[in-house]
Amino acid sequence: MRDVYFQGVGMVKCGRFNERIEINAARACINALKDAGINWREVQAAYATHVMQGVSAGQKVVSQIGLTGLNVTNVENACASGSTGIHHAYYDVASGKYDIVLVVGFEKMQKGVIDSNSGERSYEDKMGMRIMPGEYAMKAQRHMYEYGTTPEQMARVSVKNHKNGCYNPYAHYQKELTLEEVLHSRMISDPLTLLQACPTSDGAAAAILVSENVAKKNNNRDLIKLIGTSVQTESVFEEEDLTTRTANTAYEMANVGPEDINLAEVHDAFTIGELLHYEALGFCELGESGRLIDEGVTEISGSLPVSPSGGLQSRGHPLGMTGIAQVCEIVWQLRGESKQRQVRNNPKVGLTHTQGAGGVCSVSIISK
Amino acid sequence: MRDVYFQGVGMVKCGRFNERIEINAARACINALKDAGINWREVQAAYATHVMQGVSAGQKVVSQIGLTGLNVTNVENACASGSTGIHHAYYDVASGKYDIVLVVGFEKMQKGVIDSNSGERSYEDKMGMRIMPGEYAMKAQRHMYEYGTTPEQMARVSVKNHKNGCYNPYAHYQKELTLEEVLHSRMISDPLTLLQACPTSDGAAAAILVSENVAKKNNNRDLIKLIGTSVQTESVFEEEDLTTRTANTAYEMANVGPEDINLAEVHDAFTIGELLHYEALGFCELGESGRLIDEGVTEISGSLPVSPSGGLQSRGHPLGMTGIAQVCEIVWQLRGESKQRQVRNNPKVGLTHTQGAGGVCSVSIISK
Incomplete structure (x- = not known):
């Protein structure tokens, strides 16, 4: 397995948005791309992590930036959705499958309490x-x-x-x-x-995971590694x-x-x-x-x-x-x-x- | 990358169920485990693929069979959800991350038409x-x-x-x-x-992807490979x-x-x-x-x-x-x-x- 680095990260301010969530999610991606110094066309695969943004929400986010044919996978694991996306992106890069993977997490929250979803009937x-x-x-x-x-x-x-x-x-x-x-x-x-x-907040954040050869190219910053x-x-x-x-x-x-x-x-x-x-x-x-x-x-x-x-x-x-x-x-x-x-x-x-x-x-x- | 094999598959009959979907999904898993000759405790990771079964539905399915601490990831990619799960399971085995991965796809459908979800406003x-x-x-x-x-x-x-x-x-x-x-x-x-x-059908199916060393152990059948x-x-x-x-x-x-x-x-x-x-x-x-x-x-x-x-x-x-x-x-x-x-x-x-x-x-x- 290869070493995996965070080449760039980006967010939008959390709050209550009027915009469609895919617009803000796309902004977070663009912030992460800028931070990484990576061109959108270089991204080889994406994970879209969200809990209740509906069918193919990740594909909608990617459509805002431009369709390049990349593999987009929506991942849901409740409050651990984003970190589960990071986990899978890690192995995509570590295994050599890809060199540059984007993970974008986003949510526009509904009002009200969330049940514990234990599946239990007690x-x-x-x-x-x-x-x-x-x-x-x-x-x-x-x-x-x-x-x-x-x-x-x-x-x-x-x-x-x-x-x-x-x-x-x-x-x-x-x-x-x-x-x-x-x-x-x-x-x-x-x-x-x-x-x-x-609080009940909307928000979007993105991270770009890359292989060592990408991370070491044109980088004057500390290399940040997912270990x-x-x-x-x-x-x-x-x-x-x-x-x-x-x-x-x-x-x-x-x-x-x-x-x-x-x-x-x-x-x-x-x-x-x-x-x-x-x-x-x-x-x-x-x-x-x-x-x-x-x-x-x-x-x-x-x-x-x-x-x-x-x-x-x-x-x-x-x-x-x-x-x-x-x-x-x-x-x-x-x-x-x-x-x-x-x-x-x-x-x-x-x-x-x-x-x-x-x-x-x-x-x-x-x-x- | 290593070769990846389908060691076992299993389904339940499609139709309109009264049971909770996680019960039928668990049955599909058990059918696949039997077909594979693999014990549940040997399964190292699982993908649960569904479109609208709610938060942590895969964790609920796994809970029916027994909690072993394995990594469960819910994957949604509209009608391509199941095959996206297969794709990721393939690379988990091919890369050497795991030897035995389960993918279970399930859905209890709602009534009514599905919109095309293009994200477009036309x-x-x-x-x-x-x-x-x-x-x-x-x-x-x-x-x-x-x-x-x-x-x-x-x-x-x-x-x-x-x-x-x-x-x-x-x-x-x-x-x-x-x-x-x-x-x-x-x-x-x-x-x-x-x-x-x-038609509008409920159903569940499961597949177990394994590495070559697992596939060749105690197998008298043709080896089926995902190529x-x-x-x-x-x-x-x-x-x-x-x-x-x-x-x-x-x-x-x-x-x-x-x-x-x-x-x-x-x-x-x-x-x-x-x-x-x-x-x-x-x-x-x-x-x-x-x-x-x-x-x-x-x-x-x-x-x-x-x-x-x-x-x-x-x-x-x-x-x-x-x-x-x-x-x-x-x-x-x-x-x-x-x-x-x-x-x-x-x-x-x-x-x-x-x-x-x-x-x-x-x-x-x-x-x-």
Whole structure:
């Protein structure tokens, strides 16, 4: 297998769009092409990752840029759609099938809650608890019971990520929140308040993966390499197992451990999620995530910054885009291009983590 | 790249199901596993191909069989979804990433017409002509004008494929139709009558692709190899170009030409489609497809049998299943297992062809 590099990444600002989603998705592609210094005609295959944009949405995006006959495949894996696209693009390049592959993730969101889509038919289902806020609230309650984690610690994830989003021009929200504002916002599903849930955002992001010979041609920047990628499906009820096993596969492939990660973008759809993922990704011991956020370890200024982009909480969570937006952030950070939200100490290794309904998880490890 | 084999295939009977689609999709997987002599725990990755079965539908299917942590990816490419899944599974095995990959295609269809999803905003759109029967009718009118193709020749495709379906226990319909019945059924979109449109069917099919070392272990049957696969996106308005270019890529990869094909399953969503594809696939010259059907060349007893399964017209067209069902038929035919519908003369090379809304086409070439 060959080495695989991120030659270019691009986004559009998350928010609520009036334009058709394929227009914004095409803009994200064009931004990524410009960043890569690659001509559209050189792109050999594309993955279009989205959850609910309808039949052949990827073909519509590509039609906006120009039809070149390339292979376009629509990929859906719930919230892990974008990272699943990255995974497949990686192997297309690693195997020598292609030299230049585009992944574009996009979503125009509908209103309303998303159900957990567990496929189960249980009393919880009938009682309306198997919607996403309900699922995460149950996990939060259990974590509080097991480890003494507090509502304040969860709320602090929202405060941190909203602060980070203020420095990201692509984030949906550029607004700092106080701990009190988060804690005293409307209760959604005890203990999770409204400002601990990711907003409903539209968005599009793109990444271009290339082989070494392409990456080394006319490139004056740091080469950014994808060194680990894993997509796994496990029971939705064993979140720690799912993320841990997926991460371990990616760590093994990349030949690194959690101690080598300099920054990460993790799936903070709800604040408790980010805390759970600290533990499952091996950033701390089980039950220690509250301490991590309290001590500021995962702030931009901390020793292991998490979601400097603002994360799902502030940047937004257009489902099919999220995995690609995370990649954009890690690439910019490793290149040192993140300006006011640049993490310190010249980071070398970043991690992305997404988790989707139905029990799917993806972890990527990126290095320079 | 390594050689890739179909170790097992399996289906459920097409029709209108009451069961949840994931139950039937799981049955198709189990049938394919049995046919392959492979244990579920040996499967390393899965593609779930469907168009409108909702978020993480593939994960739900896999959950029915047992969660083993494997990578499950949902793939959507309109009517070419199944064959796109086959394409990606091929490269997963060819590249050495995996040895055993499952592709399961399934669909529970909604009622009503499917729009052409061209993404275009034209007068044709506004006039309601850009639904599938309208699109195919316009192509039929043009073919009649250009080449003198007749309504009888188109109707003969339906007669042939319905006759073939009578011998396929998995087909939705086992009912012969006369030319008169087809021609005098209700006019849908001139010149296409109701019995020239594929029915609305639910269904599921699965295929297991393996590396040579797996294929050669404990196998007393003919080894069936996937030797060419191509997925391309082009303008939806240039159907001949789209199919021709995609087929040429697959022919080149397989190192065969149309003259080497012993049987084919082609995309006969509407009867005119099958005729157009004869030409685009190189089975005859432009404008000669009417003659081909008149002369019985594409009957099961002919020199180039097309859609011995009954095709979309009679077997049915559950969107995400179709490409996999075509593969099932070719595998059974090459193994000589197709009983009453077995094509003659010990066929060596088969072709599958699917075409999807949005301008996507896939061609696979399979040999023993």
